[in-house]
Amino acid sequence: MDSPDELSTGERIRALRESRGLTRPQLAQLCGRGPEWLKKIETGERELRSHTLLMQLAAALQVSDLSVITGSADGPAQPVPLGRIAHPGMPEVWAAVMNRSLAPSLRPTAPTDPALLQGRADQSWKLWHKSGYNRSEVGALLPDLIRDGEAAVRALDGDQRRAALVALSDIYRLTGQATAYIAPAELAWVVADRALSAAQDADQPAAIAAAAWNMGNILRETAYPEEALRVVNEAADLIRPHLDGAPDDWRGIYGALQLHAAVTAAREGREGDAWRYWDKGDQVAKSLPAAYVHASTVFGRANVDFHAVSVATDLQKSAKALGLADDIDPDVMPSAERRARLWVEVARGHLQRGDRTAALHVMQKAHKIGAETVRYTPSARQAVADLWRSAPRAMREETATLAAAVGVPAS
Known part of the structure; x- marks a missing residue:
């Protein structure tokens, strides 16, 4: 699409939609959202910050490079996975x-x-x-x-x-x-x-709650946040009556459901709800032994603290996110996957503040801890692409090396 550089992301989406003969309801449905949501995106009333939704829009519009939508033609290509x-x-x-x-x-x-x-x-x-x-x-x-x-x-x-x-x-x-x-x-x-x-x-209530936590992940990442919240809240309601005298893992999965809801609400910009859910998870962690960690969700004291950083980052509160991260000892978290994700969140916070040097340092750290966590997580790949695109000359070589390792082409 030959679009003037001054077109916004929303204007580009509208032009692409119209060029493909799609109505607003049709394109919105392909992304699992309503036409009012897409109207706000196209008119600039709502900022499109979700990498997942950007990729869904690109795939629905049959665009092979995300930069056609974002307008960021300089820097690394951002291929859209149209295959399986x-x-x-x-x-x-x-x-x-x-x-x-x-x-x-x-x-x-x-x-x-x-x-x-x-x-x-x-x-x-x-x-x-x-x-x-x-x-x-x-x-x-x-x-x-x-x-x-x-x-x-x-x-x-x-x-x-x-x-x-x-x-x-x-x-x-x-x-x-x-x-x-x-x-x-x-x-x-x-x-x-x-x-x-x-x-x-x-x-088995604990197994149902754990499966609902998993279902919530799928719903959230495929742009069904309200349904994700409904599923995890119903699961929490189901398991809550069984918690008195139940094994620690039952409370652990209950706490994980609260943290899931906190992140989901934060990504929707619902700050009050996000911190209310996080507080519930925090209270659950306080009721469990200090060293407790849930085997699959890794819910525990450290993960509650990690999620506070994620919530603040998703709410675009970078100063708060970085301040919270400063008080965390990542080594207390036994999950390398979760530690890598924490550093990705910290990198996102630094990028929000324009500190590319710090962002590069922590993204390198994240990749060293969990190479495939970084390589196959959209938010991490987006952070690396943003770094490469905005890196000053002195950082280009290091950033290009990281982009190549993550699989984000630097050209």
Whole structure:
């Protein structure tokens, strides 16, 4: 599209939409939003800050480079993934999920002991949080885990089947985490729904709440924030009556639901709601042992503090975000994936303030801790692209090296 440089993002979106013969309701529907939302974007009444929504708009408009929409033609290309597979491990995971067998005898040698299955799921979650290359390493384990979990559920009955269903729900939740941003939308929805369905079949409130936390992630990242809040709030209401005398992990997942809601509200600019949800999560953390960490969501004292930085950053309160980050000891967080994400949030805060030197330093730190967390997370990739685009001459070489490592072409 040959557009004058002075066109705003909203004006570019409108011009592209009209050139493709799309009505405002049609394009909004393709992004899972309403026509009033798109009208505010096109007229400049609302700023489009979500990288996820920008990518959805670009894909719906069949634009292969995001800079056509943003107008940032100088700097690194920002390719829009119009295809399905974005990670070498995805075909095997796709096959395991989408080619689910209905025959109980397909894998007759698959272990059917639910305790062993749960142990394998738990170890895989530990690997997810420990490895700097977690998508590749966990992705290699998932196909067999998925097939063995499905086989166990088909082969067992009674209490053993319910235990296998809880394990299978955990496996599908992990699949959702490991394939976030790299899976086609249909796989993300299938995985989230199977995790929730397995937990509901098991009739275990903590498993249902954990699966709802996962479903909320999918809803939020596919631009359904209100639905995400509804799901996590319903899950919190479901598990709350069971918390007195319940295991710590039940309170842990309840707290994780509050933090999820806090970030969702913050991304929608709802500051009061965001901090209200965060306060609820904070209170849950205070009720748990100081060293407690939930195995899959890593909810605990450190993660509550990390989420305060995320909430402030998403609310564009960079000074507060950086001040909160200054008081955090990242090493108390046992999850490398979560530590890398913290440094990405700090980098975003520095970029909001125009401090590119500090942003580059912490993005390099994030990449060193969790290379695949940075490479496959849109907000991290956007931070690297913004850095490369605005880097002064003295920082160009370092920034270009980071962009190449993350897979953001610097040209």
